[in-house]
Amino acid sequence: MTTQTTAPETPGAREADAPSGLLPLPERAARALALGGSALTALSTFLAWTWTAAFPGDLTVYGYPGGLQVLVLAGALLATLLALASYRPKGLRWLVPAGADPALRLATLATFATSWYTVLAISTRLGGLVNLEPGGFLVAVAALAALAGALALPFHRPAPDPADPDDTGWTKTRHGLAHTWATAKAAFTADTPRPVPALPSCAEILIIVGILALGLAVFTYGIGTEYDEQFTGFLITAGLGFAALGKAGLVAHAAQITARHRNTTLCGAFVAAALFPFTQTDDQYATLGVYILVFATVALGLNIVVGLAGLLDLGYVAFLGVGAYAAALVSGSPGSPFGVHVPFWAAVLAGAAASLVFGVLIGAPTLRLRGDYLAIVTLGFGEIFRITANNLDGTSGPDITNGSNGVSAIPDLDVLGFDFGARHHLGGFAIGRFANYFFLMLIITAVVVLVFRRSGDSRIGRAWVAIREDETAALAMGINGFRVKLTAFAVGACLAGLAGTVQAHVTYTVTPEQYLFAGPIPPNSAFLLAAVVLGGMGTISGPLIGAALLFLIPNKLQFLGDYQLFAFGVALILLMRFRPEGLIPNRRRRLEFHQDTPAPTHLTKAGA
Incomplete structure (x- = not known):
């Protein structure tokens, strides 16, 4: 057997x-x-x-x-x-x-x-x-x-933490829940x-x-x-x-390809954006497109202040308002006390220059502050601008802004005989009023992107990044911190004023209520800052995508009524929990939040 x-x-x-x-x-x-x-x-x-x-x-x-x-x-x-x-x-x-x-x-x-x-x-x-x-x-x-x-x-499976024999009761339960969460998370993140x-x-x-x-x-x-x-x-x-x-x-592979062809990608992105009005049969959604571009351009200007220089500005929307008011007052509006009607290029220069001056005037006495103190001062500036615009009505102060009624009936632009308020036909496609302003705003956005990219790659851009990373170390290396921060503040304000000149003509009316710190509909300072953080600080495409999402989603979620901001806040919390570096982060921020990621052989530039 x-x-x-x-x-x-x-x-x-x-x-x-x-x-x-x-x-x-x-x-x-x-x-x-x-x-x-x-x-x-x-x-x-x-x-x-x-x-x-x-x-x-x-x-x-x-x-x-x-x-x-x-x-x-x-x-x-x-x-x-x-x-x-x-x-x-x-x-x-x-x-x-x-x-x-x-x-x-x-x-x-x-x-x-x-x-x-x-x-x-x-x-x-x-x-x-x-x-x-x-x-x-x-x-x-x-x-x-x-x-x-x-x-x-x-x-x-994640390796479990070694058990502590002295742990009892809630401590063991907490370790068990943590291990269960790590196991579930690994199911979606392991690669x-x-x-x-x-x-x-x-x-x-x-x-x-x-x-x-x-x-x-x-x-x-x-x-x-x-x-x-x-x-x-x-x-x-x-x-x-x-x-x-x-x-x-x-996504990572596509990012590597686009990084090797940055110029081609940027040009192609603007061409793709220019094709958007031709995909629409009327001006209904071109309206959202031009507002998204205004919001995105201002967010990109704020990205210089927050993303590159690391200065927390909570009143940035005021610079947009300064540019819009300056352009509205000299563009031939019947509500303007000056009675001036200058060409559009002069109105653009007036709006950008006014915002630049205000940026210097506000930044000069406040940029010696840091962190939360600077944020509080900029928040106060935003509120001061709105209250001042309300009081310049001829009763509480001189008659300049027409108070809460604002500057209304701003005429449509007429550049070299091209009426932006009229409907035009191009190649068999009908281009309406908002599509006309969409193309104009796309040109403004291209200018802002060029300024951001060139300044980020320059010596001053590297100084901004040094100040953001460690201001004390940057000062010890001989960087003039106050001058560098004031430059960032002035450039960011100038770009916001540039976008404001177009916004004034698109909306027909400029009122103080358009420039709040927070509100249900952007642009406002809170949404602008969220767009920069959500999209990815220090990048070009990040704030553009973040601004597009933050403008589009509230407009489409109006059916939620009073729960709109609640749902939006929950979505932001979840996104910051699972992707704190933003949707399109640069490599520096990705390494900061994911220290287990292998370090690259070279870092991308500030505007990547």
């Missing part, structure tokens, strides 16, 4: 065979579930989700997606590609240079959140689940299955960097063109959302989709 022997079990073999994801599924089954669920979700968008057209977006049609189905389809296609990349990492390495699994989790989460939000919105608005067609039930089940499969994929082969210059330029075209398409879709549920779904899909691309390594 022979005895059957069993091979000894190697240590760790049981752990290797066991599922290591958040859900107890084998890895092969989890990948199949994520891929199949994502593909089925994409197919479900071609079915009807409801039987009635009472829900906006026309989700009753078979054969092509509409409304929120388009967003679900985009998220499902991205999740399907990432699931295929996790199956074939060698063939699709270009798609996931940093690994597929963390990106797949975020992509399936985006699809799940958007699809379930749509299903719940249909049920809530129309009165129950009975209003769903089979496609609505199918997308709910398929999206949930795809997310479950992605969460069951293995990830790198394995992979080398990406270099591409020829022509191929990289084509990639830049594709990135800009995608950015223009996403911005045009977001600004053109027609109803509240569609914009909310857009925020969910775009936010989580961008995070998924970041975890896949595509």
Whole structure:
């Protein structure tokens, strides 16, 4: 009788065979579930989700997606590609240079959140689940299955902290909760960097063109959302989709490509922005476009003060108001006591010069302060400007600003016979009033970007960065701190006044209530500062993107009513928690907030 022997079990073999994801599924089954669920979700968008057209977006049609189905389809296609990349990492390495699994989790989460939000919105608005067609039930089940499969994929578990035998009660519970949070976070953040082969210059330029075209398409879709549920779904899909691309390594790879072709990227970005009015059939959304450019230009000027020089200015919107009032008073408005009508170039110079003078006058006595004290003084200046503009009404003071009524009936610009208030036709496209001002503001933005970039790369720009990093060390190295900070203050004020000259003509009226510290609608000092921090301090593209988001989102979230600022604040808190360096940070700030990131061989310039 022979005895059957069993091979000894190697240590760790049981752990290797066991599922290591958040859900107890084998890895092969989890990948199949994520891929199949994502593909089925994409197919479900071609079915009807409801039987009635009472829900906006026309989700009753078979054969092509509409409304929120388009967003679900985009998220499902991205999740399907990432699931295929996790199956074939060698063939699709270009798609996931940093690994597929963390990106797949975020992509399936985006699809799940958007699809379930749509299903719940249909049920809530129309009165129950009975209003769903089979496609609505199918997308709910398929999206949930795809997310479950992605969460069951293995990830790198964080090493647990050594247990302290003296810990009891709440201390052990706290350590357990912390470890659980670290485990869940690792499921979405773990990645394995992979080398990406270099591409020829022509191929990289084509990639830049594709990135800009995608950015223009996403911005045009977001600004053109027609109803509240569609914009909310857009925020969910775009936010989580961008995070998924970041975890896949595509955002970092794109940043490296654009950094190697900075001039091409900047020129291409302005060309893409100039194409925006041609994508609109009327002036409705071109209005938002020109206001976004005004807000973004002022935020970029504030980025010099806060992002480069490190000076916390809480009254920066006052410089925008100084430029707007100066231009309005000399542009032929009937409400102006001066009765002067100068050409636009003279009004631009007047607005920029007035803001520059005020910047020097305010900065000279206050810039010897630091930190919170400087912030309090600038906050006071912003309020003093608004109160003074209210009092210069001929009763409480001299008649200059017409008090709370402001300077009204500012005429449209007429530059070299081109009337900005009239409708023009260009290449078969009708260009309205706000589109005309959009192109003008785009030129102003290009000037501000040029000033920011050249000054950031100059000797004075390096001095600003030195003051921001350590003012004491900079003074010890021979930098004249007061002069350097005053220069930053003056340049930032001048750029804000430059944008204010265009804002005065776009809005027709300049009133003190437009220049508050905080309010529901930007521009104001609080939103300007948030745009700089949110986008990425010390960069060019960061404040531009941050300002666009901070202006667009409040305008689209007005249906929330009194809860608008609450929801907006929660979103900012979450973003600062998970990405404190901003959406488009430079390498210095990325290293400050992520010390575990390997240091680059060289640092980018201040305006990168």
